[in-house]
Amino acid sequence: MSLLEVTDLSLHFALRGGLLRRQVAKCRAVDGVSFTLQPGETLGLVGESGCGKTTLGKTVVRLLEPTAGRIIFDGCDISHASASQLRPLRREMQMVFQDPAESLNPRHTVGDLIEEPFVVQGLGSGAQRREWAHELLGRVGLSADAYQRFPFEFSGGQRQRIGIARAIALKPKLLICDEPVSALDVSVQSQVLNLLLELQREMGMSFLFIAHGLNVVKHMSDRVAVMYLGRIVEMAGAEELYRHPRHAYTKALLDAIPEADPALRRPRRLLQGDVPSPINPPPGCAFGARMKHPLYPQSLEMDLSLREVSPGHWVQPCPCCT
Amino acid sequence: MSQSPSSTDLLALRDLRAGFDTEEGWRLAVDGISLALQPGRSLGLVGESGCGKSVTALSIMRLLPQPHGHVVGGSIAFEGQDLATLPQAELASLRGGAMSMIFQEPMTALHPVRSIGDQLLEALRLHDRQGSAQAHEARVLEMLQRVGIAGGRDRLRQYPHQLSGGMRQRVMIAMALLNRPRLLIADEPTTALDVTVQAQILELIADLQREMGMGVLLITHDLGVVAQYCDEVAVMYAGRIVERASVQQLFAKPRHAYTRALLASRPRLEGKPKTLLPAIAGQVPSLRDWVSGCRFAPRSGLAHEPAWTQQPLAVVEIEPGHWVEHCPACLS
Incomplete structure (x- = not known):
């Protein structure tokens, strides 16, 4: 059984303006996304x-409420569950954020921060929580004296370890990692990536691993989904996606990565223009519209749901991009 | 070296x-x-x-x-x-x-309440006091086009906050390169x-x-x-x-x-995932x-x-x- 099953999930924000606060535009942040996640899978x-x-990640763990679609987590439909219905499930799904400096309360000691999840869930006595916190500190590679110190006393990489300790405190089944290493130095990134991989192996957690760099994502994932303007345009096994990208956008993302090898210098097929806005996106295939592809108009008439082109490899079937 | x-x-x-x-x-x-x-x-x-x-x-x-x-x-x-x-x-x-320099975050390097045209023209005037205003504007427009900012004169009236991060960085590059x-x-x-x-x-x-x-x-x-x-x-x-x-x-x-x-x-990219x-x-x-x-x-x-x-x-x-x-x- 899948740990997470997301079907046709959408989250649209209304943008209001003018004197009467009428809806002037719609932001389709997430627009008809479906995927599943198995236990222990990334x-x-x-x-x-x-x-x-990021919006998709937050919606999946119900920090946001979807406009449409279904989220089944561990057999439970949580698409529109209330806060009190969600509370027991919060133990099972946690998030690691990009900027640990902003997600850790600067006035709390590291000990308080790591014990907070136990306090919120009413678990353990004071002494037990203290012991658990020390175990967690050791597990994420921080020394015991971190317990009574404050977040600002730590470097970015160490703060991210504190964030991870907090997130795994309740032994969740699902961890949403939202750009967990983007703010870190190169030599520290690999430490944090390794820590996440080790924890996943030990605890059997599933990860939804969000990042903008395809090399980091590929390194961490079993399968990869490529998102463009609120929709998944391609999804496949990590190796398969990198070796046989089918959608023009995936190819463009791969092409943009500067490889650390001067022998691989090549003329790049540059993407033109800026990342488009999800506010009133073009109809049909949004990437075809950005590329002004001659076949783009055909995508207006089509059902753009993902099709399986080879086992486990799903692509949006627009004629302009595949 | x-x-x-x-x-x-x-x-x-x-x-x-x-x-x-x-x-x-x-x-x-x-x-x-x-x-x-x-x-x-x-x-x-x-x-x-x-x-x-x-x-x-x-x-x-x-x-x-x-x-x-x-x-x-x-x-x-x-x-x-x-x-x-x-x-x-x-x-x-x-x-x-x-010699000139471009910075990581163009939003902090560009003046937030002056139009980009203003800022670009100033960069040019500081180093070329002889040229006419028209000649300066023509050079600014040419440079904007060169760095991939379409829209001609209308762009000069825009402010940094109206541009995306990539566009702002292009403005910074234009400004840095105006005086060759x-x-x-x-x-x-x-x-x-x-x-x-x-x-x-x-x-x-x-x-x-x-x-x-x-x-x-x-x-x-x-x-x-x-x-x-x-x-x-x-x-x-x-x-x-x-x-x-x-x-x-x-x-x-x-x-x-x-x-x-x-x-x-x-x-x-060529590495094995999850190692x-x-x-x-x-x-x-x-x-x-x-x-x-x-x-x-x-x-x-x-x-x-x-x-x-x-x-x-x-x-x-x-x-x-x-x-x-x-x-x-x-x-x-």
Whole structure:
């Protein structure tokens, strides 16, 4: 059984303006997204800023309420569950954020921060919580004296370890990692990536791993989904996606990565223009519209749901991009 | 690249030392670095945050934050002129003229409540007092078009907040290049941008470099960017340059343990998913923990004599054009 089953999920924000606060536009942050996640599996989510990957992550764990579609987590339909219905499930799904400096309360000691999830869930006595916190500190590679110190006393990489300790405190089944290493130095990134991989192996967690760099996502994932303007345009096994990209947008993302090898210098097929806005996106295939592809008009008439082109490899079937 | 400055160098740093007065006393941020850049070439300066790469750039431009930042030793020669001793008035005419700089976050470098046309025209007027207003506007429009900003005159009336991050960086590039500089310093010009936009901006800089023949000092933390866009590379760690060479030499045969570790710890597209990366243990030492000798040896995981962290190290040329800080523990 899948741990997570997301079907046709959409989240649209109304943008209001004018004197009467009428709806002037609609932001389709997430627009008809479907995927599943197995226990212990990592699904990578990649795309440019504004493509909706963070919103999708937050909606999946119900920090946001979807406009349409279904989220089945561990057999439970949580699409429209209330806060009190969600509370027991919060133990099972946690998030790691991009900027640990902003997601850790600066006035709390690291000990308080790591014990907070136990306190919220009413678990353990004071002494037990203290012991658990020390175990967690050791597990994420921080020394015991971190317990009474404050977040600002730590470097970015260490703060991210604190964030991870907090997120795994309740042994969740699902961890949403939202750009967990983008703010870190190169030599520290690999440490944090390794820590996440080790924890996943030990605890059997599933990850939804969100990042804008395809090399990091590919390294961390079993499968990768490529998002463009609120929609998944391609989804496949990590190796398969990198070796046989089918959608023009996936190819463009791969092509943009600067490889650390001067022998691989090549003329790039540059994407023109900026990352488009999800506010009133073009109908049909949004990437075909950005490329002004001659076959783009055909996508207006089509059903653009993903099709399986080879086992486990799903692509949006627009004629302009595949 | 040679250790001693030659007369053909566009830019030559020799034993540059710079730092800051802090509440805890004097802190060196750049500790005796030497490098040279020839006209029309591009040099990548790579390193992690706090290694001193931006302080190096600001020292060259004499833009260290005042009153706390100072260059305290060495020389900075731009076309043979020592910038460290140049009077402010002459510096001002060089900055934005013969040498200019683009920054990581254009939103903080552009004036938020002046139109971009205003700011671009000012940059031009400062260095060309003779030209007519029409001639200036024509040059600004031409440059905007060159950096890929369509929309002509209407653009001049826009404000920075009305543009996307990529567009703002293009405006910064236009501004930096208006006076056809011979040296461009680009400090993490694409770090805040998406990979796709990063590729556009770096290609644009490379095109303009070829067109105008300027030398580029590209500061970045990304070895991939260096491999794709630079001729030469210098790797900085804790205020020192630990290795420098042509990109071909450095990527084919990295000799310093830090360079090797940086390259190895990078998730690669060809790598196998979900395998542990050869990570570098520990973290970059903070300024107050800098030792006089090798600052990377304690992290290198290689057997090392504590003595190597205590005595100053020489930078040696181990093959023509390939320089390495000579720490016996880190050199291979």
